[in-house]
Every structure is written in structure tokens, then in C-alpha cells.
Amino acid sequence: MSDCLLxxxxxxxxxxxxxxxxxxxxxxxxGEIITLIGPNGAGKSTLVRIALNLLxxxxxxxxxxxxxxxxxxxxxxxxxxxLPLTVLRFLQLAYxxxxxxxxxxxxxxxxxEHLAHQAIQKLxxxxxxRVLLARTVLRQPxxxxxxxxxxxxxxxxxxxxxxxxxxxxDETHCAVLMVSHDLHLVMKSTDHVICLNTHVxxxxxxxxxxxxxxxxxxxGQPDESELAIYTHHHDHHHDLSGEACSTPLHSHQEHT
Amino acid sequence: MELLLxxxxxxxxxxxxxxxxxxxxxxxxxxxxxxxxxxxxxLGVALGYALEVNINITVIVVCLSIALxxxxxxxxxxxxxxxxLGILAHSSLALGLVVVSLLHDSRLNLSAFLFGDxxxxxxxxxxxxxxxxAAALAILVYLWRPLLAxxxxxxxxxxxxxxxxxxxxxxxxxxxxIIATTMKIVGILLITALMIIPxxxxxxxxxxxxGMAIRASLLGIIAISGGLILAYVFDTSLGPTIVVCxxxxxxxxxxxxxxxx
Numbered sequence: 051m052s053d054c055l056l057x058x059x060x061x062x063x064x065x066x067x068x069x070x071x072x073x074x075x076x077x078x079x080x081g082e083i084i085t086l087i088g089p090n091g092a093g094k095s096t097l098v099r100i101a102l103n104l105l106x107x108x109x110x111x112x113x114x115x116x117x118x119x120x121x122x123x124x125x126x127x128x129x130x131x132x133l134p135l136t137v138l139r140f141l142q143l144a145y146x147x148x149x150x151x152x153x154x155x156x157x158x159x160x161x162x163e164h165l166a167h168q169a170i171q172k173l174x175x176x177x178x179x180r181v182l183l184a185r186t187v188l189r190q191p192x193x194x195x196x197x198x199x200x201x202x203x204x205x206x207x208x209x210x211x212x213x214x215x216x217x218x219x220d221e222t223h224c225a226v227l228m229v230s231h232d233l234h235l236v237m238k239s240t241d242h243v244i245c246l247n248t249h250v251x252x253x254x255x256x257x258x259x260x261x262x263x264x265x266x267x268x269x270g271q272p273d274e275s276e277l278a279i280y281t282h283h284h285d286h287h288h289d290l291s292g293e294a295c296s297t298p299l300h301s302h303q304e305h306t
Numbered sequence: 307m308e309l310l311l312x313x314x315x316x317x318x319x320x321x322x323x324x325x326x327x328x329x330x331x332x333x334x335x336x337x338x339x340x341x342x343x344x345x346x347x348x349l350g351v352a353l354g355y356a357l358e359v360n361i362n363i364t365v366i367v368v369c370l371s372i373a374l375x376x377x378x379x380x381x382x383x384x385x386x387x388x389x390x391l392g393i394l395a396h397s398s399l400a401l402g403l404v405v406v407s408l409l410h411d412s413r414l415n416l417s418a419f420l421f422g423d424x425x426x427x428x429x430x431x432x433x434x435x436x437x438x439x440a441a442a443l444a445i446l447v448y449l450w451r452p453l454l455a456x457x458x459x460x461x462x463x464x465x466x467x468x469x470x471x472x473x474x475x476x477x478x479x480x481x482x483x484i485i486a487t488t489m490k491i492v493g494i495l496l497i498t499a500l501m502i503i504p505x506x507x508x509x510x511x512x513x514x515x516x517g518m519a520i521r522a523s524l525l526g527i528i529a530i531s532g533g534l535i536l537a538y539v540f541d542t543s544l545g546p547t548i549v550v551c552x553x554x555x556x557x558x559x560x561x562x563x564x565x566x567x
Contacts (some may be wrong), residue, residue, distance in 0.1 A: 070525075102465050122465040129458060130508040133333045143454055189466065 053080040053226050055118055055193050057183050061100055061110035063093070070096050071107070072249045078193060083219060083226040083239055085256075088246040093228045097124055097246065098197055121191030123182050125229070131171050137181055138166040139250040152188060160184040160214055176207035179232065187218055192216065196228045212238070233271070310538055313424055313491065314431040317530035319423075320488050320500070325441040326446050326522025327484055328501030329508075329515065330477060333457045338388060339376075340498040342395040344485045346372040347494045348402030351419050355411050362425040362434060362486045368484030369384060372398055387431075420480045422493035422545030424537060431490050438487030449473055491530070494546035503552035504529060525555050 059078035063070040078084055086094050086287075099105040102122060114278045129135065141153035157163040160180050163172060173181060179199055186194060201214065202210040208266060216239045220224055238256070245251040319459070351370035354361030372394055379390050384502050406416055418426045452473045455463040464470045485497055492500045505518065506524035514520035533548030540547075 100463070102461075104461050104464055120465055123457055127459050127462065130333055130335065132506070132509055133457065134509065134514055134518050136513065139514060140458075143451060143458065180469060188333055195465075235437055 054078070055080060055115050056101060056114045058097070058101060059111040059113065061112070062096065062109045063096060063108050065106075069248060071100075074110070074250055076101075076244065076250075077081045077293070078225050080192070080225055081219065082240045082241050083216070084244060085240040086227065086229045086242070086244050086246055087231070088251070090231060092247045094231070094246055095197055096225070098195060098229055102195060102240075115192075119190060121186035121189050121194045121224070123179075123186055123194075123196045123199055123239045127178075127182065129170055135170045136160075136167050137170055137173070140181065141185050141188060146184045148188055152206070153265045156188050157181070157185070174292070175202035176204065176211070179203055179207075179211055181210070183214060183218070187222070192223050194224050196226065198229050198231060204294045210250055230239075245305065270291065289294040307432055309424065309551040310428055310534055312410055312432050313427045313529060313544075315532055316427055316435045317491055317534055318527050319432065319435040319439045320484075320491055321389075321504075321523050321526030321530050322524075323446075323484055324488065324501045325478065325504060325521075325526050326401055326507075326519035328503075328522055329519045330453060330457065331481075331498070331502050332505045332509070333515075335555070337397075337502050338391045339373075340481060340501055342376070342391045343369045343372060343481055344400075344494045344497040345395040346398035347403070347485050347497075349398050349405065349488070351403050351414070351489075351494075352400075352405035352409060355414050356405065356409055362371045362438075364488035365489070366479075366546065368398075369450060370479060371479045373482070377566055385528035394423045417543075419489060419493050420493050420495070420545075421543045422496070422548070423488075423493050424534070424544050426462060427490055435487045435491075438483050442483055445476060445480055449476060453477060491544065492548055496545040496549045499549045499552060500526065500529075503549070503556050507552070510564050525552075525559075 055078050057075075059075060061076075062072050062076040074093075074097060076084075076097075086097065088094050096105065100107050102115075102120065103112065130139075137157070138150065138153050141156060142148045142150065144153075154163060154166060157166055162177060162184065164181050165177060165181065170178075170181070178203075183196075183199065186196075194215075196215070200211050203211060215226060215228070218224065219239075224283060240256050242253065243256050244253045319382035330535045331337055333484040334362065346368050347365045350365030353359075353368065357364065368489075374389075374390050376390060378393060379385075379394075380387060385393075402417075406414060413427060415421070415423065426441050452463070455468050456470050456473050460470050463473075484501075485494065488497055488500070505522040506519035508518045512521055529551040530548055533544065535542045536542065536551070537547040
């Protein structure tokens with residue numbers, strides 16, 4: 051397809067005896083938001099690293115549109131305290147020719163211009179994720195890859211971050227590939243949810259759940275929220291070792 | 307005092323590069339790595355004498371080989387990197403000492419290489435120091451942004467199109483080059499101290515990476531000059547005297563109240 055930015059074909063990865071990923075297929079198109087969910091150890095970050103060419107799959111193929119501009123927010127980025135670095139300078143390192151004005155503009159866009167002259171290590175979890183997002187956008191990516199962008203951020207902060215991510219997509223029409231370890235909450239404007247547990251368990255549009263009682267209980271204000279609950283409809287279940295069984299016990303098995 | 311001129315000029319040349327390079331050792335937590343490379347330098351010196359080759363070249367070759375052996379050893383899963391560094395540092399130092407004693411070469415002044423020696427520093431050495439420092443500084447300036455980027459996060463840098471492996475290898479090569487040109491002043495046992503202590507002392511006073519690098523160089527110049535003069539006056543070992551001066555500066559930098567940032 052012509053608007054396909056990146057696609058993964060039959061990706062498998064085995065480390066030693068352990069099957070990390072098995073026959074995963076995925077394609078990302080322009081302007082699309084894809085959320086990858088799954089329990090801890092499901093291989094989400096590994097899959098992202100393969101898509102970014104940071105890791106080589108045992109088998110399968112990664113196809114990238116030539117000259118694809120990528121923005122990446124790693125799951126964990128700890129900056130050593132010994133490195134004196136202001137937020138502004140951190141942003142200017144995003145790209146060889148980023149000047150002060152561009153960096154400030156990016157901070158303003160993400161409503162954190164007041165942090166410009168702070169030491170990067172002093173930011174709170176939410177502030178840091180926001181600054182990271184601003185840095186990523188400075189590179190004018192066609193594809194944004196965000197590995198657990200809301201981790202360590204409180205509920206309100208998460209909502210804010212999701213709003214900003216959607217805003218970036220709406221303004222720049224970049225595609226977004228996002229990882230979330232939360233099985234139930236994904237960004238509302240997600241076009242496509244993929245549930246991964248070594249293999250792709252299920253995929254589809256997140257259900258519109260603004261009237262779901264559990265959702266109302268959690269957030270109260272359904273219309274303003276950036277969060278949605280994705281209900282799983284698997285055609286298989288997992289046995290105790292995590293292997294997928296071909297014969298389903300129930301037709302609609304849900305993760306808890 | 308004329309005796310001091312060549313080493314003093316050499317010392318300033320050394321400090322210009324050990325400042326920024328030491329910062330990268332501190333930021334990237336490579337202090338033990340620097341130690342390992344410098345300890346292996348004695349093996350390079352011994353080989354240089356044995357093969358009758360310029361010792362700067364053999365030191366660089368040995369240091370880089372040790373770095374590559376480390377990368378290879380890190381592929382196994384049983385022993386952590388700090389243990390590997392300890393094994394390599396001490397094995398290569400021991401091997402160097404063994405080779406030196408096998409050589410029975412009267413030209414080779416062992417303690418000058420281990421601890422630095424005022425009297426052995428020649429005008430030629432000073433030229434070598436400035437040549438090495440200028441080359442190393444040029445490389446650091448050219449690779450400054452990629453080096454900072456891989457210091458922040460190597461995966462991120464890779465995705466953003468930086469050739470992480472080559473940048474890292476170049477940094478190792480620069481460290482090897484500086485060890486080769488600096489060992490006559492501080493001695494291979496204490497080179498890492500000359501790199502990391504001024505950098506660590508500069509940290510509380512710096513607001514930017516460049517500010518820290520420049521301050522580290524200035525502190526290095528003070529420590530080396532002070533050390534040279536004290537070693538001359540009190541007839542003490544040069545390398546240890548310089549490092550003691552570094553340590554005093556470090557203490558002072560943390561004792562003196564800092565402007566609020």
C-alpha cells in the first residue's frame with residue numbers, strides 16, 4: 051500500500067529456549083494511531099525495538115518506507131545527574147540544527163515553556179514525558195514510536211499526555227505507534243488496538259465505552275477523557291505456561 | 307626553574323583535553339574503563355621497547371585491543387562488566403610488568419611510566435602531547451553532539467540516525483590516544499584520576515556540558531601546574547603529587563558554597 055510507513059511481516063524472535071515473539075504482523079499507515087497492549091513480558095517493547103531496527107528478529111521482515119523520519123520515546127530514559135543539562139539544551143540536542151527559538155516553540159506547544167531553564171533531572175515524571183514528547187516532535191517525524199509514554203504519570207497527567215499526542219497527530223498527520231502495559235485503558239483516539247502476548251491475540255477498534263459503568267466509575271467525566279476501555283474478544287485462551295490453545299474454552303475469553 | 311618549563315607546557319596541553327574527555331568518562335560512567343585502558347598501557351610500553359617501535363603507537367594498539375577484547379567478553383552472560391574490567395586491568399598490568407622484567411632494558415625507566423617523572427619529559431614529548439591533544443580535541447569538537455546524544459541514550463541516538471558503534475569506538479580511540487601522550491606526565495596508574503577528578507570537581511559549578519568541560523580543563527591546568535611545582539620543590543613523585551592536587555580541588559569544590567541554581 052502506498053501510504054504504508056512501516057510494516058512487520060511474520061516477525062519471530064527466540065532467545066535461547068524462549069520464544070519472545072511468534073509470527074507477528076503489523077502495518078502502520080499515515081496518520082494512524084496504533085496502540086500495542088499486553089501483559090508484562092508479552093514482547094511489546096521487543097517488537098518496538100525490532101520495528102526500529104534496534105534489534106534483529108530471528109525470522110521475518112521489517113519494511114520501512116525509504117527515508118522515513120522517526121521519532122522515538124524510549125520506555126526508560128534516565129539522565130545521569132553528573133551531566134549538567136537544561137531542558138532547553140536537551141531539546142536542542144534533538145537535531146543537529148535545532149536553534150533556541152525552535153526548541154522554545156516546541157516547549158510552548160506542549161505547555162511546558164516554564165521548564166526551559168530547569169535542570170532536566172529535576173523534572174517530575176509527567177513533566178519529563180512531556181519534554182520528551184516535545185523533543186520527539188522537533189524532529190518532525192512521520193512516525194512517532196512511544197514506548198509506554200504515560201508510565202509513572204498520574205491519571206490527570208496521563209489524560210493530558212494523551213491529549214497532546216492526539217494533538218500532534220492532528221496537526222502533523224504523523225502516525226503513532228504506542229505501547230501500553232495497561233490492558234484496559236488505551237487512548238480514546240486510537241484507531242487500532244493490537245493485543246500482544248508473544249503472538250497477536252486480537253486486534254481491532256477500541257470499543258466506544260463512554261457509558262460503561264466501570265469507566266464512569268473511574269473517570270466520571272466521560273466526554274472530556276482521553277481514555278477508553280478496550281474489551282478483548284479472543285478466539286483462544288492461554289494455558290498456564292502462556293501457550294495459546296487452539297480450542298477455546300469460552301468463545302469470549304477476557305484478560306483480567 | 308627552567309627544568310619546569312617543558313613539563314608545564316606539556317601539562318597545560320594535557321589538561322586541555324583531559325577536561326572534556328574526563329567529562330565523558332564521568333557522564334558515561336566509564337571511570338573503570340579508563341583505568342583498564344591506562345593499566346594496559348604498560349604492556350604497550352613494554353612491547354614498544356621489545357619491538358623497537360614508537361611506544362605511542364604500541365600503547366594505542368594495545369589499548370584499543372583491550373577495548374575490543376572487553377566488547378567480546380561482554381557477550382558472555384556469567385560475569386558482569388565491572389568484574390571483567392578488573393580482570394582486564396590487572397591482567398594486562400601484570401603482563402606488562404612481566405614483559406618489562408623479561409626485557410632487562412636499561413633504557414626503560416619503569417617508575418617514570420607508572421608514576422610520571424619530571425626529568426624524563428623532553429621537548430619532543432611536549433610536541434607529541436600538543437599533537438595528540440589537538441587531534442583529540444578536534445575529534446571531540448567534531449563529534450560533540452553525537453557524543454552527547456549517545457551519552458543521553460544509545461537506543462534513542464541510534465533511532466535518530468547516529469552511528470552509535472562508530473562514535474563509541476572513536477571515543478575509545480581518543481581515550482587510548484590521550485593515555486599514550488599523557489602517561490609520561492602522570493604515569494599510567496593515575497591517568498584516570500587526572501581525567502575524572504577535575505571533571506567531577508567542575509560538576510557543581512556547571513550549568514551546561516560545555517561549561518563543565520571548560521571548567522574541568524581549567525581545574526586540570528591548576529592541578530597540573532601546582533603538582534609540578536610542588537613535586538619540584540619537595541622532590542616528590544610527579545603523578546601522585548598532581549593527583550593529590552586534584553583531590554584537594556575536588557574537596558574545595560564541594561566545600562565552597564555554590565551560587566543557587
